Structures are given as C-alpha cells and as structure tokens.
Amino acid sequence: MSYLEIDRLSVRLRGGGPLLRQVSLTVAAGEVRGLVGESGAGKSMIGKAVLGILPRSTEITAGRIVLDGVDLLTLPPAERRRRIGATCALIPQDPLTALNPSRRIGPQITDRLVDILGWPRVRAEARARELLAEVYIPDPERVMRSYPHELSGGMRQRILIASAFAAEPKLIVADEPTTALDVTVQKQILKLIKEMQERHGTALLFVTHDLGVVSKVCQSLSVLYAGLVVEDCAVRDFFRAPGHAYSAALLAATPKYTDAVASLTPVPDTVIAAVRAEVAAADRRMSHG
C-alpha cells in the first residue's frame, strides 16, 4: 500500500485559473518519485499542497491527499500541521534563504524534535550532532553554535538535509534541492540525498526540471504540463520509450553531451498544441463532472 496517495487534487488561484488539474499520484514507502515539467507546470505546487504550505493566494478546490491512510484535507488545521510536522519534511530549494539568519544552526535542527515531538533537549542535540556527522560536516559541535551567514551554501544545504532527516520522517519533499547551488556542489548534494534516502528508507517526492537528475535518483516519475499529469510511469520505462509525445519531446530537449544538435531541439509546436488540447479536455471534464 502506498504511503502517500494524491487523488484528483485540484488547486487554483483564488479568483483565477487552475494551477493543478485533478492530479493523482502515489508514493510507496521508501519510493523516490520525480515530478518534472517546465517552470510553471505546477510541480512545486504538489509538494506544497502535501506539506500544507500553499500560498494564501491559492486554494484547493477538490481532491484528497491521503497520508498513511488519513485524508489530510479533512483534518482540523492544527492537527494536520502536527501530523505533517511529525511525519514529513522539506528540503528547500535555496539554502541561502532557508535558514533563519538570526538563529543559531543547532536550535534550527532540534526545534522540531523538542517542540513538536517532545524530545528532551539533550537527546535532540545528540541526534543533531549524529546527523551532521552523517552528512559529512566536520566539527558538528562548532557548526551548531554558528549562525547561517558563517557557512557556505553547500554547507547550509547539508545542514538542511540533516535537519529534514532529523525526525526520521516517512516522506520528504525535495523542492529542486540542487538548482541554486554551484554545478560542482550539485553532484555531491544529489549523491548525499540519495545516500541518506537509502539509509533511512524514506519516501521522497523529488521536484526537478532536470531529467538527468531523475535518471540518477528516482524510481517513478510524473510528467506535468500546465498542472496536468500527462505521464505517470517507471523511470526505466520512461527513458527506454516515453509513453507520451510531450514526454518524448522533453527528453529530446534535454542536453546530451554526445549530441550537441539534439540538445538544442525545442518542444515542437505540434506537440504543444496536442497537449494543450488535452488540458482543455480535462477542464471540460472537470466542469461537467
């Protein structure tokens, strides 16, 4: 049975157009699912909906988000927050803005353990040291006493990864966790996330626009266009033979070091027209049913 099940979830801008169109997907325990699409396709929106951090300007109009057998959207807000805090975590995109500049690193890792899960402070601090060592941070003791501005971007992303795994969550949403980093650091961080995920057996919802990353980290994959899931498949199958014309075009547009010409191929207009027709059809289904 899947740990997370999103069932026909629709989100729209308040008083505006749809952002997610009846999105359905599942993540099994320990599975890594990639969410890919162009920017604005709504891939981050899915992660935010799961974690209950959708912007105030948006609203969920329909659907269910079932976490461990419980529909989150039917819970009272405080209860939902606690449940998410205890079982899920976020690895954010930009490590430079995701740590509070006026608080030391230590409390930013341990606060959830102490305040939400009720651990004794000493145990939480020991746990934080242990995790910092796991993400290869030398001298965890000193780092925990530091302020964010004293650390490099790569360091901070490691800290955020450690912090995400601190409460042994069952599900982690990684929202383009390497996009804001230097190319040289990207590979290390990606490897680290994969390593931590395997060691802790955590399910991962991996939001990215980079199919190369998907091929290295994920087992299954959802391709989004304009808030609509156009393909949902295993990663193996996807790279062998994409099931949807848009997916194929996306794959063709991905840089390949062996073929410089192919990497410049844009998504053809005919494919765009076809996928837009699909989106319109989905909208008609939604308004009629």
Added chain:
Amino acid sequence: MRLLRTFLMRLATTAVTLFGVAVIVFVVIRVVPGNPIAMMLPPGATEADVARLSALYGLDKSIPQQFLIWAGGVLQGDFGTSITTRQPVLALVLGRLPATLELSVMALVMAVIIGGFAALTGTRLRGTRTEGAIDVANGMALSVPDFLWGLVLILMFGVLVPIFHISGRVTPSLDLPFVTNFYLFESLIRLRLDLWADIVAHMFMPALALAIPLSAIIGQLLKQSLKETMHLDYVTLSRTKGYGENHVILREALPNAILPTLTLVGVQFTFLIGGTVIIERLFSYEGLGNMAIDAVINRDLPLIQGIVILFAAIFTAVNLLVDLAYAALNPRLRHA
C-alpha cells in the same frame, strides 16, 4: 576592530555637531532684542546699575569673548547662572531632566507596545478587514502631530470622560517623600503605589500624545517588514515542521523584522523628545521643555543655552545608542 573605529569616528562627528549647536544658539540668542538685565532690575535703576550687572554676567564683552568664557566653563561643568532665578544652570536643568526623561521613556514604551501590537495583529490577520482597519488607524495617527493629539486627549479624557489629570506632574497637595526627581521610578521603588498611580494619571495623556505618531510609524514599518519576512523560505520551512502561525510570526519572523525598524525608531525617538517641549507646555508638566519656553519668554540667556545643548546632547546620544543596539542585535555584525 572596524566596529571600534566607526564608533570613534561617530564620537568625533558628535563633538563637531554639539560644537556647531553651541555656536549657533550662542550667536542667535545674543541678537535677541530686549535687554535681559533691564528686566531684572526694579524701575528707576541707574545706568551704572545696568553696567554693573552686565559685567557680572559677562554681557559687556564681545560675543566671541563671551563664547570662549562660556565654553571654558562648560568644559569644567559650569554652565553659568540663570538670570531669572540666579541659580546655577546645571542644577536647574538636571533638576528638570528626570521629569522629561520619564515622560519620553514612558511615551516610547507606549509607542512600542501599541505599534508592536498593531503590527503583529495586522500580520496575523493579514488580508482581513481588521488589517484594513489597522492600516487606516495608522495612517490617521501618522498624519496628525503630537500637539493635536494632546488637545484631542484633553477633550476626551480630561473633559468628556474626566479620568486623567490634564495638568501638572503630580497633585500639588500630596506629600512627596522623594529624594530624587525620578518620581515615577522612585515611587515604584518605595512601593508607594498611591503616589505612583497619581503620577501615572498625570503622565498618561502627555505620554500618549507623544506616543501616538511614533506608534503608527512602528506599526507601519514593523508590519511591512514582517509581511516581507513571512514570504521567506525559512518561515515556510518552519511551517512544515508543524509550527502554527503565532509561533512562526513571533519566533521566526519577528527577530529578523525588528532590525530595519530599530534604526528608524531611533531617529523618530529623538523627534519624540523634541516634541516634549510643546507637550509639556500643553499639559503644564514641569519638565525641561516647559522650563525652556519660560526661559525664552524671560530672555534667560544662560538657561536657554544650557537647555538647548542638553537636548542636542540627548539627541546625539540616542542616535549613538541605536547604532550600538543595532550592531549588538545583528548577528552578522556581532561576529564580523
């Protein structure tokens, strides 16, 4: 090291500023028409009497000479003698300073409480009608200066619903056991809560009048920077940890939103202290400002000089303190 050097630089410019203030006041008040000496003497005094008294106060010398003598005295802690009361200026001024300090600090505390509450409530309830109402109230409070708020308060809580006193610092018939002039503070220390209540009932309206514009500035600025902070990633991250809105605002956003507000509040606090001059007059509150206006009306040159220099010194000191507080609160500077 760099911090120390900037601090010393600031001290030097402060000295220049105070010197400039002293020169300007000194020159300006000596152009005053109306001979202060003539006002002191009974009618029928002779030319010789006037000359003798002028010499006594050093008013027969040239202005640069007078300035040198005065500045030399100031450096030794002697600000001269008041012409009207014939007491040392320093003693007079220090006697009134506590009243003005207590009033200013009380007003500052009120402004921080009201403005902070408005900003936090507005942020918590952002997008609702309550936030709109807070914005409108802030705009009103900001548009009208302390003098007019003082008058409005007098009508509201002095005449319409008379619950506070509209003049004085303390009820004159009360027997005061104080050894310092910090009445508010000392009554609290001595646990004379009856006196303390009387003093607060006198101070409440002038302090509130001074506080209203400042509270609006704090409210507006803090709310704006809170709202900007609420969009940042670390706030979002904190939400995913299971924290509620109140915790997120107070623990994550507030400490970072305070810093930009702080510098501006420092400058505004000096404006508030400047405002005590007219507010003390309006409420017949026996502080420095009230004494200053009397000194101007009575042409008491040494006293005017002393008070203006003291005000200028307080202003520059407040600005210096704010810079230090900013450096102390900002971890980026603290560990630089």
Added chain:
Amino acid sequence: MLDGRGSVKRRAGARLWLSAGWLAVLVLAALLAPWITPKDPLAQDLFLGRLPPFWETGAEPGYYLGTDSLGRDVLSRILYGARLALIVALVAGSITCLLGAGLGLLAGFLRGWVDVLISRFIDIWMAFPPVLFSILLIAVIGPGLGSIILAIVIIDWTRFARVVRAEAMAQGAMDYVASARVAGRGRLGIMLREILPNVLPTIVVLLTLEMGIAVIVEAILSFVNLSISTDDPTWGGMIAEGRAAVYQAWWVLVFPLITLFLTVLSFSQLGEGLKDRFDPVLR
C-alpha cells in the same frame, strides 16, 4: 485578491478627493471671509462672553458656534484664521521647498566639499529640538507673519534637503546621467534638465506634507503666544484660549481644533495620496 486591490485603490482615491475637497472649502472660506463671516472677528462684547453654540440653551442668534471670553464670534474667527493658516502654508511651504530642495540637489549632485558642508549643517540642525528652536527664533526676530514664515524656513529646510540629496545622489549614479555627460552637457544643465525632473515628484509630495507642518507650527507658536498678536484671529491663539478655559467653554477649543485637525490631516493625506499615485521613490 484582485477585489482587495481594487478596493484599496478606490479608498486611496476617496482619500485624495476628500482631502482636496476640504482644502478647497478652506481656500474659498479664506478668500470670501469678509463677505461670509456673520460677525466682525475682532469685535468684543463683554456682555456676550462665552455664549454656547446654537443648539445649546443660552445661545444667541447669529453666533452659530458661540463666543469666547471676550464675546468674539468663534465661527468668524475660524474663517479669518483660515486666511493666516493658508498664507503661512503656501508661502512658508514654498520658500522652504525652494531652499531645502535647492541645497539638497547641490549636495547630492555636486558631492565633494559642497556635500560635506551641507550634510554637516543638516546634522547640526537635526540635533536641535525643532519646536524649541522655532520658539527661540520668534523670540529673536520678534512676532509677526514674516517672522513665522522665516522661522519655518530656517527650521524645516532640512526635511527637503535630506530626501532630495539622497535622491539626487541615486539619480546621479544612473546611466542616463553618464550618457548626458558624454554628450557634452554642462553640470548645471545636467542638474536642471536631467536630475531635477526625476526628483520633482518627490519634491511635490514633500511640499504638500510641509504645508501641513507649517500650519501646525503656526498654531504651536500662536499657542505659546509668540505668533502674530493676541487680537488677530489665529487657530493656535484660539486653541490656547480654549485650553485655558476648557472646563467653562469647551466650544472655544473644540471648533478651532476640529478645523486645524482636518486641515493638517488633509494636507498629509493629500501628500500620501500623491505619493501612492506618482512617486515610486518615497513609496
């Protein structure tokens, strides 16, 4: 969200129109004062002292808002007081604006020793308690309309100088100024033709705000009894008298206070409204 933004805009518009409307009424009242005032604002009649406004018992017909302790008509004095308040607002505001903005522009654009000198003066000015400084100045130059205007100019020029200096500095660093320089424009030409137009919206907003401040300063000086003369009708003078007799005749304080309050609020709201409309800098 769109609705919210729309309603905010409407409110800002209403604010602008209400303020402008009140100020227009005031200008009309000031211009037409000799024809519309029911009584002579200076006429004293001790038998008619402290008459209440028309709806209270004991009111005399013709004295709509009551009389002060000397029997002078409150409404007529408020209307004549508007003349003085508006003259001070316009003249003092404009001169302060010219002086302050001019010095600020010079300091911000020329930089160097001019800037050092002007900035130092601004620092010194900021260390003066403004109200005390104005009272001192009036004591020095003596009471009168010209003195009040002069005092306001001397004290408030820094309000313009500080903002305009910073703004001119920012504009001076922009590419269009550099290209004008390359094109061979002289310094004066660049300052007046390139920088000034970009700083102008800021200056207009500050000028509106300054007019409100000038009205208040005049009222404060009249309140301390240093303004024009005790006879001439000024709002501040009326307020001073009303404050002293607030328990006996509240109307002597209330009506001039409401007028002053609305006027100051209007100038300020007009300035804020203009800021929201035109000025990307101060917002």
